[in-house]
Amino acid sequence: MMTPADAPAIILRAxxxxxxxxxxxxxxxxxxxxxxxxxxxxxGAASDLAERAAQESPLGVGAGIDDHxxxxxxxxxxxxxxxxxxxxxPDAALCRLAGSDAGRLVLExxxxxLAACAAGQERxxxxxxxxxxxETRGD
Amino acid sequence: MFIAGVDIGNLTTETAVAMVDPGTPPRFxxxxxxxxTGIKGTLANVPGVQQGLAxxxxxxxxxxxxxxxxxxxxxxxxxxxxxxxxxxxTVLADSAIAGHNPETPGGEGLGVGVTTLVDRLLDADHGPVxxxxxxxxxxxxAARLIATAKAQGVAVCGxxxxxxxxxxxxxxxxxxxxxxxxxxxxxxxxxxxxxAAVEVAPPGATVQTLCNPYGLATIFxxxxxxxxxxxxxxxxxxxxxxxxxVRLPAGKHQARRIPAGAITxxxxxxxxxxxxxxxxxxxxxxxxxxxxxxDVTGEPGSSAxxxxxxxxLELSQATGAPASxxxxxxxxxxxxxxxxxxxxxxxxxxxxxxxxxxxxxxQTDQVTAERLAQELEQVLRVPVECRGTEAEAGILGALTxxxxxxxxxxxxxGSGSTNAAxxxxxxxxASIHCAGGGSMVNLIxxxxxxxxxxSWREDLKRHRVAHVEDLxxxxxxxxxxxxxxxxxxxxxxxxxxxVSLAGYVPIPGNPPVERVRQVRRSxxxxxxxxxxxxxxxxxxxxxxxxxxxFVVLAGGSAQDFELPGLIADQFAEHGIVVGAANVRGxxxxxxxxxxxxxxxxxxxxxxxx
Numbered sequence: 083m084m085t086p087a088d089a090p091a092i093i094l095r096a097x098x099x100x101x102x103x104x105x106x107x108x109x110x111x112x113x114x115x116x117x118x119x120x121x122x123x124x125x126g127a128a129s130d131l132a133e134r135a136a137q138e139s140p141l142g143v144g145a146g147i148d149d150h151x152x153x154x155x156x157x158x159x160x161x162x163x164x165x166x167x168x169x170x171x172p173d174a175a176l177c178r179l180a181g182s183d184a185g186r187l188v189l190e191x192x193x194x195x196l197a198a199c200a201a202g203q204e205r206x207x208x209x210x211x212x213x214x215x216x217e218t219r220g221d
Numbered sequence: 222m223f224i225a226g227v228d229i230g231n232l233t234t235e236t237a238v239a240m241v242d243p244g245t246p247p248r249f250x251x252x253x254x255x256x257x258t259g260i261k262g263t264l265a266n267v268p269g270v271q272q273g274l275a276x277x278x279x280x281x282x283x284x285x286x287x288x289x290x291x292x293x294x295x296x297x298x299x300x301x302x303x304x305x306x307x308x309x310x311t312v313l314a315d316s317a318i319a320g321h322n323p324e325t326p327g328g329e330g331l332g333v334g335v336t337t338l339v340d341r342l343l344d345a346d347h348g349p350v351x352x353x354x355x356x357x358x359x360x361x362x363a364a365r366l367i368a369t370a371k372a373q374g375v376a377v378c379g380x381x382x383x384x385x386x387x388x389x390x391x392x393x394x395x396x397x398x399x400x401x402x403x404x405x406x407x408x409x410x411x412x413x414x415x416x417a418a419v420e421v422a423p424p425g426a427t428v429q430t431l432c433n434p435y436g437l438a439t440i441f442x443x444x445x446x447x448x449x450x451x452x453x454x455x456x457x458x459x460x461x462x463x464x465x466x467v468r469l470p471a472g473k474h475q476a477r478r479i480p481a482g483a484i485t486x487x488x489x490x491x492x493x494x495x496x497x498x499x500x501x502x503x504x505x506x507x508x509x510x511x512x513x514x515x516d517v518t519g520e521p522g523s524s525a526x527x528x529x530x531x532x533x534l535e536l537s538q539a540t541g542a543p544a545s546x547x548x549x550x551x552x553x554x555x556x557x558x559x560x561x562x563x564x565x566x567x568x569x570x571x572x573x574x575x576x577x578x579x580x581x582x583x584q585t586d587q588v589t590a591e592r593l594a595q596e597l598e599q600v601l602r603v604p605v606e607c608r609g610t611e612a613e614a615g616i617l618g619a620l621t622x623x624x625x626x627x628x629x630x631x632x633x634x635g636s637g638s639t640n641a642a643x644x645x646x647x648x649x650x651a652s653i654h655c656a657g658g659g660s661m662v663n664l665i666x667x668x669x670x671x672x673x674x675x676s677w678r679e680d681l682k683r684h685r686v687a688h689v690e691d692l693x694x695x696x697x698x699x700x701x702x703x704x705x706x707x708x709x710x711x712x713x714x715x716x717x718x719x720v721s722l723a724g725y726v727p728i729p730g731n732p733p734v735e736r737v738r739q740v741r742r743s744x745x746x747x748x749x750x751x752x753x754x755x756x757x758x759x760x761x762x763x764x765x766x767x768x769x770x771f772v773v774l775a776g777g778s779a780q781d782f783e784l785p786g787l788i789a790d791q792f793a794e795h796g797i798v799v800g801a802a803n804v805r806g807x808x809x810x811x812x813x814x815x816x817x818x819x820x821x822x823x824x825x826x827x828x829x830x
Contacts, residue, residue, distance in 0.1 A: 110360075110389060113388060113389055113392065114325050114385060114386065114387070114388045114389050115324070115325060115388075116325060116388055157691070157692055157708075159691060159692065159693055164692060164708040166692065166708070166711040166714075167711060182385070186714075186715065187691075187714065189324075190690060190691060190714075190715050191324060191715045192714060192715040192716050192731060193711055193712065193714050193715065
């Protein structure tokens with residue numbers, strides 16, 4: 083579901099050398115969640131691309147895929163962008179889940195890709211999925 | 222002389238240490254709270270009492286051998302059990318359903334046809350069809366197969382999809398579109414070659430036809446008898462965004478009923494048999510009418526029967542008394558609704574079924590408490606006395622709460638039972654001990670929310686909940702919006718969480734905040750509220766609550782963040798002053814009995830000169 087430049091959309095900034103399959107799968111994830119997506123091709127590391135994309139996105143959610151296959155998702159709601167998912171060389175299924183999670187961030191629904199990334203970590207996959215986690219205490 | 226009061230409760234053992242000089246009020250030096258070891262009132266309590274005394278003496282700066290006397294409560298051992306009996310069950314006859322709320326079904330509308338595998342659509346020669354798409358078929362392929370079939374004149378009216386591909390398939394079909402229900406995990410259980418209906422409601426709406434028995438009758442051309450048999454399927458689909466109903470050959474699933482079971486209450490005035498299908502109100506009415514309860518038996522083979530046998534066995538093992546000599550001394554029942562799996566459902570559908578929860582209490586004589594005192598004396602090498610009833614000591618302790626006076630009533634909510642006592646102006650004390658406490662609240666919360674883990678049930682009772690709106694905002698259950706300076710962990714996003722000292726913890730199943738709060742508060746009202754009322758009516762002059770003045774809530778449950786408020790609201794109309802105790806003006810609702818044991822000794826010592 084591609085959109086014009088000023089329409090509400092998740093922005094995916096993808097490196098020119100990013101795996102095309104990863105971009106397509108990510109787009110399918112967004113489409114299934116019925117959230118518009120705009121893709122911009124640009125050099126950079128996945129985390130940087132994601133954070134910049136989040137700041138540009140009218141919905142405050144951005145993603146980045148670099149030429150090494152890293153994928154990141156960031157949210158920019160208050161001040162500086164926050165990287166919420168950053169994983170190495172996800173397969174097509176995980177890219178699809180990541181796209182779905184980007185949509186879920188917009189729709190305020192629980193995320194799904196984190197569990198898959200955590201499973202990848204436990205399996206000790208090459209490069210390893212890295213999750214952004216922070217300890218948070220209640221009152 | 223240093224005196225220690227020790228209150229051995231079901232869950233905790235509380236100790237108060239004081240310096241008592243005849244003729245002067247006791248001067249309390251320290252208190253302690255430790256977990257009770259073993260069942261209350263049995264010899265297994267000794268290690269817990271030792272630990273509690275050691276802690277209190279250390280805090281008071283004295284050695285244990287300087288204690289002149291240890292006073293323990295005379296409470297008889299009490300074992301309370303809880304059980305639940307489901308009363309209804311939805312069993313589908315002549316149909317199978319897949320009703321759930323996938324976040325992204327495809328298309329909209331209602332489609333009726335014969336279930337056909339997506340790669341066999343072109344073989345269909347029998348009117349409208351519903352495509353069945355296993356996850357092994359990619360969404361592009363599924364869309365192409367459906368589009369091809371439609372182009373060749375096959376009336377594909379809907380699709381049932383295993384993967385989360387509903388929107389992707391719908392987007393590639395274009396045109397008028399068809400309703401597509403996706404994320405149907407047990408797709409292999411969808412019978413092929415059968416009449417089926419698929420309905421997807423617009424965003425924000427719910428299905429209108431498949432949840433209506435007459436809608437189903439219209440679609441499938443049913444007679445009245447079959448419509449009645451399909452009604453449970455319609456009920457199970459109410460409130461859902463999308464649904465599938467597949468007609469099965471008659472007799473595929475046979476409806477059956479669970480025997481509800483019955484219990485027999487034997488009392489001083491009468492014996493009553495109550496069928497549990499009549500609900501909790503019928504049980505409690507029978508309980509009230511028979512006067513003092515002598516025993517209860519449950520129908521063999523039912524969970525109620527098993528519970529009564531288990532409670533007696535447990536106490537028999539703990540005390541050494543034969544199970545045949547133990548009797549149920551009180552019984553409490555509460556209605557609840559529990560999510561139960563639908564037999565014949567295809568996607569783990571549940572419906573809300575009626576159930577009754579029961580709490581029973583078994584009590585033995587006082588002999589074991591005397592044996593415990595002797596054992597403690599040998600172990601501690603300090604004189605130990607059983608002194609006063611728990612009710613008497615509890616009232617004296619509660620009276621140390623600032624702002625209280627006689628006549629006063631004290632309600633102590635325990636885990637298995639509820640104690641209440643009332644002291645009149647002339648210091649006459651009456652008391653009552655009722656079955657039903659925190660364990661039953663846990664049971665109701667867990668069953669109604671579909672959470673089996675006991676530690677989760679306890680946490681849900683004790684803590685508030687909130688919804689993580691996004692990475693920087695939490696909506697608390699009272700509607701307060703909290704902003705965080707640091708982003709919250711992504712795994713909490715969009716989740717209902719427990720707000721505890723350990724942090725924000727996602728609740729299994731992600732139930733809505735409103736539902737958790739409603740179930741939690743309602744469970745406390747149904748158990749604590751109902752028990753407080755029946756206990757206080759028993760103690761009030763003439764059974765009239767308006768004759769009560771001060772009611773003090775004591776014990777661990779009175780520390781609950783919302784219980785004192787709930788109870789105070791409940792009794793507000795009777796003009797009673799209700800609140801949590803603040804023992805000795807500093808301990809809150811804890812230590813009332815332990816403090817009271819010391820006060821009781823001091824009072825008796827003064828009277829005896």
